Amino acid sequence: MQQKKTFLNYINVFRGLAILLIIMGHSMQFGSGLIRDINCEIVCGGTALFIFISGFLFQHLSGKFEYKNYLSKKWTNVILPYFFTAIPGLLFCFYLPALYKNSFDGLNILAQIPVLLSVGRVHNTPTWFIPMIVLFFFCSWLLLKLENKGILYKLLPLMFLVTIFCPRGGIEYEDLISLSYSAKYFAYVKYVLLGFVHFFSLYVFGMFCSKNKEIIDKFYSRRALIFAGMVSTAACDVYLTQKGIYSNFTISKTFLTMLLLGYLKHYDEYILAHEKLNKVLDFIAKYSFGLFFIHWYWIFIFNQIFHLSNVLTGNNCFIIASARFLAVTLLSLITLYILKTILQKLGKNTRMFLGV
Numbered sequence: 001m002q003q004k005k006t007f008l009n010y011i012n013v014f015r016g017l018a019i020l021l022i023i024m025g026h027s028m029q030f031g032s033g034l035i036r037d038i039n040c041e042i043v044c045g046g047t048a049l050f051i052f053i054s055g056f057l058f059q060h061l062s063g064k065f066e067y068k069n070y071l072s073k074k075w076t077n078v079i080l081p082y083f084f085t086a087i088p089g090l091l092f093c094f095y096l097p098a099l100y101k102n103s104f105d106g107l108n109i110l111a112q113i114p115v116l117l118s119v120g121r122v123h124n125t126p127t128w129f130i131p132m133i134v135l136f137f138f139c140s141w142l143l144l145k146l147e148n149k150g151i152l153y154k155l156l157p158l159m160f161l162v163t164i165f166c167p168r169g170g171i172e173y174e175d176l177i178s179l180s181y182s183a184k185y186f187a188y189v190k191y192v193l194l195g196f197v198h199f200f201s202l203y204v205f206g207m208f209c210s211k212n213k214e215i216i217d218k219f220y221s222r223r224a225l226i227f228a229g230m231v232s233t234a235a236c237d238v239y240l241t242q243k244g245i246y247s248n249f250t251i252s253k254t255f256l257t258m259l260l261l262g263y264l265k266h267y268d269e270y271i272l273a274h275e276k277l278n279k280v281l282d283f284i285a286k287y288s289f290g291l292f293f294i295h296w297y298w299i300f301i302f303n304q305i306f307h308l309s310n311v312l313t314g315n316n317c318f319i320i321a322s323a324r325f326l327a328v329t330l331l332s333l334i335t336l337y338i339l340k341t342i343l344q345k346l347g348k349n350t351r352m353f354l355g356v
Contacts, residue, residue, distance in 0.1 A: 008060070009272055009282075010264040015053050016285035017260060020329070021046035023295050026126065027302075027325040029310060030317040037241045041234045045249025047129060050292075051199045052257050054133060055206025058140065059147070067141050074137050081355035082117075082130045085293035089123030090116060092300065100300065101173040103184050115181075119188035121171070125296050128188075132195045136203055143207065153208045159201035160254075167248045168198045202254065209261070219262030226262070230255035283333075289355035290336040291329070298328045298335075 025044040030036065093116060097105035103122050104112050121128035136143075146152035171191045176184045209215060219226060234252035241247040264271075271278050284291075302324055303310065312321050336356055343350045350356060 009278070010261070010268045011053065011056060011060075012285045013264050013271060013278075013281045014049070014261060015288050016281050018046060018049035018053060019288035019291045020284065021049060022126065022292065023329055023332075024325055026296065026310075027299050027328050028321040030312040030321045032313055034238070034242060036311065037238045041238050041241075041249060041252065045253040047195075048199065048202050048250045048253040049257055049260075050129070051133075051202040052206040052209075052254075054136065055203035056210040057206075058136075058143075058203075059207035059210035062144055065140070065144060070140060071137060074134075076349075077351050077355070078130065078133070078137075080352045081289070081293060082120075082127060084353045085290075085355070086117060086123055086127070088294075088297050089127075092297075093123050099304070103173055103176050103188075104181060107181055115185055119185065119192060121188055121191065124293070126292060127296075128192055128195065129292075131192045132199070135192075135196045143204070147207065147211070152204060153211070156201065156204060156208060159204055163198055163201045163250055164248065166194070166198055167246065168195055168250075198250065202250065202257075205254070216261050216265045219258045220266040221262075223259060223262055226255050226259050230259060287333055287336050287356050290340075291332050293355055294335060295328055295332045298331045299324070302327060 021043065025046050028043050029040060031039050090113065092100040093102040093105075093112065094109055101122075104115055107115070116123045118131060119128065120130050143152060169191070171187060176187060179187065230252050233255060237246070237248055237252060271281065299310075302308070308320070308324070336354055339354055340350045340356055343353055
């Protein structure tokens with residue numbers, strides 16, 4: 001049996017930064033026109049980083065891979081906490097359907113539960129990620145088989161072309177109002193499947209970087225070139241978005257992934273040497289999955305208390321958006337810490353309930 005893999009602190013820190021970017025993308029959208037497009041290009045698309053990490057860690061731990069055991073662990077550490085943390089979102093859907101924009105309002109509640117949980121996005125917007133990542137779980141054996149045969153990474157250029165020419169697209173509550181329940185459901189299923197196809201390259205790229213960790217040092221040595229790639233693809237995306245032609249945050253976020261990873265690995269010893277800094281970053285990283293599950297609820301509550309929309313406009317919108325991001329992050333961390341403490345005192349497996 002293969003030895004236990006070394007803990008990678010730079011990946012742990014990267015995971016914490018990735019969840020902060022995801023929360024930014026959901027809480028710090030502001031402005032209109034060009035300002036909003038530039039803002040979205042900067043803060044949105046953090047899912048790409050999360051997908052990359054998933055692929056990286058999957059490959060990093062694949063030496064002890066056994067399919068049934070792997071799926072069993074994912075059930076305990078991913079699916080069960082998804083179910084438990086879905087409870088507030090389901091209650092919002094049932095008791096505040098119009099305010100919470102429940103697309104399936106009017107459908108029998110017992111029928112709504114499996115419908116909502118199977119697509120994720122309605123009851124808890126970020127968790128469309130869960131049914132998508134489950135598809136990666138199911139095809140994990142195939143990915144490793146292709147890797148062992150030396151085929152998988154040769155397909156990466158083709159996969160990135162798919163990412164470029166198959167954008168995620170969007171799905172809005174207002175666009176679905178007139179559709180039947182079945183048509184709405186299949187629209188959400190399509191959104192999940194498109195996400196799987198679109199982000200496939202990032203997952204495999206994460207595996208590739210894990211398999212060839214020395215390439216991360218090259219990311220740092222070529223940081224100027226990577227930075228130029230990030231800025232140019234971001235500028236191109238903003239221009240095409242303005243023209244109403246195309247929008248794809250993932251390309252610039254791929255360059256951001258390489259840039260951050262290169263810097264974090266290069267300065268890993270510096271971060272480890274500064275105990276307080278590393279503890280803060282490690283705390284955020286450890287709570288990252290829990291933050292992913294619950295931060296949307298706090299955004300909803302914050303918006304209702306202060307009568308805000310998801311995209312802020314008007315005077316001081318940047319300040320308000322920044323305050324919302326900080327408040328949501330802090331309240332989510334406090335909530336998770338309290339719940340985790342209570343569950344620990346009850347002798348429960350907190351990862352099974354909260355993902356932390």
